[in-house]
Amino acid sequence: MKKISLILSFVLFTVMGASAQIERPVTWSYAAKKISKTEAVVYIKATMESGWHIYSQTLKPGGPQPTKFSFAPSKDYTLVGKTTEPKATTYFDENFKMNVSYFGNQVVFQQKIKLNKATVIVKGKVEFMVCNDEKCLPPEEISFSVSVK
Template identity: 70%
Template sequence: MKKITLVLSMVLFTIAGAFAQIEKPVTWSYVAKKVNKTEAVLYLKASIDSKWHIYSQNVKSGGPVKTTFAFSPSKDFSLVGKTTEPKAIVKYEDTFKMNVSYFENQVIFQQKIKLNKGTTIVKGRVEFMTCNDRQCLPPEEVEFSIPVK
């Protein structure tokens, strides 16, 4: 009986250790602020763990997966222009053999919208890739839902 308990405990600790290895160095938060009755700005914030970074929306092909936003179509609002971002860090990365633009610590992307209704919920998803100086994680997609009141 003690052997079974010991083996079972070892298996559980091994499984728990495997799950502890999953890295999530980026967390997203969202908020909308109305500019007036018919316009609002969406703020999409990535908080990035120390020593990690995510890539700009403006990475050239042949490099890492760039950050992209996809907004679900709605009759309640329309997008005004493209999603904007602050000035990125630009650095040559041996992994990709090219200059790449990226963000560390945190970055806030902005998207203007025109409201066709007083309140709405803007839904969509963001795809991004996270790297540090040792590794890159597979690209990740995160869905979002942003209330505009």
């Protein structure tokens, strides 16, 4: 009887642990490429699991959380303009009663920088919200670091 109780307890905790896993439907990757001796582009790529999407940086207030980038101040480089993104898919969202723009599958954001040194490390954070047709996960903030050589 003690053995059966132990086995049932193990199964129960295993099932509970599996159902408590944190969903992470977005993976981020980073790269950089010099375009001249004094300029480079930092690439920030989001890859979403099937059915999930993140939102454009250009959403109006009152809707879902837009994707936001912040870069750590550094004497080694200067940001040139704002972080750019490709054309997003836009539709009227009944939940928010407004047009929203989003990216599914994958998207690559780009930030041009002016180099003050030959080799730099670009650090920053991306804040984003991911949704599918059934739910949205709370906004999340991810730190990144990209070497430019």
